[in-house]
Amino acid sequence: MKALVKEEAGPGLSLRHVPEPVTGRGDVLIRVLRTGICGTDLHIRAFDGWxxxxxxxxxxLGHEFVGEVTSIGGDVTGVRVGDLVSGEGHLVCGTCRNCLAGRRHLCHRTVGLGVGRDGAFAEYVALPASNAWVHHHPIDLDTAAIFDPFGNAVHTALSFPLVGEDVLVTGAGPIGIMAAAVARHAGARNIVITDVSEYRLELARRVGVSLTLNVAKTSVAEAKERLGLQEGFDIGLEMSGRPEALRGMIANMTHGGRIAMLGLPTEEFAVDFSRIVTSMITIKGVYGREMxxxxxxxxxxxxxxxxxxxVITGRYPYQDFEAAFDDAASGQCGKVVLDWTA
Incomplete structure (x- = not known):
């Protein structure tokens, strides 16, 4: 089969013929239809320090995908040949304390699909049946391909009740925009999203946020005043990993405000813990999806x-992966999808 492979320790990817994956009794074999390009894939292509x-x-490579089940192992139940599935890309041990307690997203032995083992940028991918999410209702294939990052957005946005709340989203990347869309759908009152990219702020306007804010020109405090928020934001969704974003969020939260933090900083940085304590702010770290x-x-x-x-702005046949990866790395895009049926 054809697959996108990181062949050696250095920049770049190769489209190669590789053996089809071997499946066990608890696995399913999936014919890949669409894949989404993630920031993780860009890091692997560049072969940076991480x-x-x-x-x-x-x-x-690859962990964002949708495909059709073509065969199942002898012990598999609940998934059938012909099912349309997306994949949970965190493979857990099943035996640690958190797994046994049903908190699989907290497994400390998690292996990442397309990072710690061969992934879905290929014509076929093997997956434990317990990691296959069956789509029982009609769904657009491009949307199904990005269920993994959509799950990050949903996990973050639904960390706290949203009905009637004023929400600040820092970082208008694809996951931040999807989180804003979830907040709107779930009944938030005002949703402000920040970034320094006018392109991505324009994408955010399309999902119905109350206010987009270029923080290179306008402060969060000014946006708060413009919306008439006398006490600050109730909910913060930090999606950027930027120190100035979290600091600005903390400074503009109401007393008792709650922050869910998905953005991953590249290094340690200081925050105003006295404000966190005296304003009784809750900060929750979020990684992946609850399983x-x-x-x-x-x-x-x-x-x-x-x-x-x-949110989906680029669609390419898999043979054009170089152009697709360049698009995804440009910052002038939303989610970029590869079509493996071409």
Whole structure:
């Protein structure tokens, strides 16, 4: 089969013929239809410091995908040949304390699909059946391909009740925009999203946020005043990993405000802990998706009319992966999808 491979320790990817994956009794084999390009894939392509630590070439990349089940192992139940599935890309041990307690998203032995083992940028991918999410209702294939990052957005946005709340989202990347869309769908009152990219702020306007804010020109405090928020924001969704974003968020939260933090900083930085303490602010770290409560919420949101199409801005046949990766790395895009049926 054809696959996108990180062949050696250095920049670049190769489209190569590799053996089809071997499946066990608890696995499913999936014919890949669409894949989404993630920031993780860009790091691996560049083979930066993180990738040098995390990846051992040769490796088939990719963890955002949708496909059709073509065969199942002898012990598999609940998934059938012909099912349309997306994949939970965090493979857990099943035996640690958190796994046994049903908190699989907290497994400390998690292996990442397309990072710690061969992934989905290929014509076929093997996956434990317990990691396959079956789409029981009609769904656009491009949307189904980005269920993994959509899950990050849903997990973050639904960390706290949103009905009637004023929400600040810092970082208008694709996941931040999807989180803003979820907040709108879930009944938030005002939603402000910040960035320094006018392109991405324009994408955010398409999902119905109350206010987009270029923080290179306008402060969060000014936006708060413009909306008439006398006490500050109730909910913060930090999606950028930028120190100035979190500091600005903390400074503009109401007393008792709650922050869910998905953005991953590149290094340690200082925050005003006296403000966190005296304002009684809650900060929750978020990584990945809850298995599988987040996935239920994702499907229900899509069935309920949540439209992710504004976030998908690039569609390429897999043979044009170089152009697709360049698009994804440009910053002038939303989500970029590869078509493996071409």
């Amino acid at each position: 990738a040098r630590r995390a990846v051992r070439p040769p490796l088939v 599988f409560e987040t996935w239920y919420a994702m499907s229900v949101l899509i069935e309920g009319g949540l439209d992710l199409s504004p």
